[in-house]
Amino acid sequence: MRRYKRTMAAVALATTVISGTAGWASGSAQEPVTGPPPGSAAWQREGLPDPAATTPAQVARFFSTLGPDRQQDLVRRHPTVVGNLDGAPVKLRYAANSRTAKAGGFEDLARPGRQILALDPRGRGQVAEVYGDLSRAEHVAVVVPGSDIDARTFDRTNDAYGTPAGMAKSLRDATKGHRTAVIAWAGYTTPVGVGVDAATGDLAEAGADRLARLTRGLDATGAPDPALFCHSYGSVVCGLAAPRLDAADVVALGSPGMRADTVADLRTNARVWAAKDPSDWIDRIPNVRFAGLGHGTDPTDPAFGARRVPASDADGHTGYFAPGTESLRTFASITVGASR
Template identity: 40%
Template sequence: MTSRREGRPGGRREGHRPRGRLRRTLLAGAVAAAVVLPVSAAASPAVPAPIPAAVGEQEPLQAVYAAHRTGLAEAARMAADAGRPGRADRLHTMEAGGAAQFLAFDGRGTGRAVEVFGDLATADRIAVLVPGSDTTLDTYQRFREGASALHVRLSAAHPRAAVVAWLGYDTPGTVSTTVLTADRADEAAAELGPFLSHLERLAGPGARMSLLCHSYGTVVCARTATGSPVTDVVLYGSPGTGADSAADLPTAARVWAGRGGSDWIGNVPHVRLGQVGFGTDPVDPAFGARPFRAGPGGHSDYLKPGSESLDSLAGIVLGTAGGGAGRAAATPEVPRA
């Protein structure tokens, strides 16, 4: 009588494959457990809002800003009338007393917004910030504060600097399965690429752009084809990008990577199982990115005023950062105010 073991090619045991499946299942669970933290935003998909203002690409910047401020004010009014005072208050804060500069605003659902800090028309150094999971109109203030802090830091050393806070996609929830796959990132990259081309036309002649990507935003940037004005792509707080190396990204820009000493993302398994997970850790020397000093901060501290990471990011944007692939980067020298 033939035994089960003898009947399997190569003498493999009957139980080998189930254990393999179990191991892969547990590993996928480890990725999910490490990423899914109890920090999800209180999104408000049912809040009413007007259709976004229709502005042509040739409209003057001030006219674009004014049109979106009007849409923002109307969205705040509609939210208040619908009994959603929390959303209304957050939108009023975004108006910034009538001084806010939005290239785009959509108050529907969890919302989208693209805000400019500085004079975009004269800027020759532009940082575009791409946020990660749980960034919505309900949590927008923390994103805005980071963009503002970077602009203040840049302007202290270089008056012709601007920052663009690009909430131009539907970010995944941290407590969701969407944060474990690249589906949202693929959709976002299809929006971000054309936006960068549009931004090039809006900016001053010869302006150089840096793409600063946080957390799930690094997955977005890793899928975005960049043109020649983008000189630097910076990945920080990354769960992985889905690429095996910096050379695999669709950009000719320099690629940087850093992680704060207290960032929990470092405990996430950098693996990819089919469509789940994002593979190689960008701060691993094998990835080939230029490292930068990110200091001791946590996952939400990279743009914190006075932080080492903020100094490093400012140095990269201004082109004064040192460092090279596969070795420790020198702290960028950015003059203090």
């Protein structure tokens, strides 16, 4: 009987994905952007460290041996490598990515004052931005978004708290009085719509590698262990990255599942939290894994074992970071360590 129920739930999931019912929409297949940063071949021809094989800690040590003039020379001649190299000094990355943004037609990302930590123009474009002073922060958070986010939609204005930029800004505002930096990280190829890509783990697998490297890069540059806020499909990325994350907290919100049955299955030393509001359409998605479809147990299920974040006053799938909500207040508390 139990197997029958799981099979029927999987059939329901497959039907949901194909037909677009229960709040899911059709989506187009995406090829994940993987591998070292663009421009790596020219970089390596000069005998510089292989971006694919060099750890963030080794990257940090390499840059520490260079004088200011040599560092700026690498920024000028290899901006797409320096700008995406976890472990490199963050101010060098900002300068390099400003160059890439101007050259690549991402004018908004090139505006003065923006701190672009990563910008990979391949595919739909991947981007990460820092809010606050990362080099002096006492607390760091990383926002990991779900579907339909790329370099062009990163900070769209029609869904204020449904974009990584909007979520990061709101979270940092909620931690005022603390030296906090928040990274809006759209550093992986996200699903488009909520179709088969969103119901499978391929894009999340590729994203998990990049997310784990980001956290190791933060550690290599002396930043404190971050709290990760993983929204929707982003929680699948965080779940798959969990054993390799250098993080203090992992928060799944509006999650379809983390590819794990329990917190123990995540094999992480980070504290694990979960939030879901009653009006979130994600609640209508079957929490199963079958024949490659689905992401498993709802992280807010008591049997999963995550700490519960109150979210009853959040609205819909993208309301968790709205000012005045109990979920945002709790997120801010987690970020600054007050919930420990």
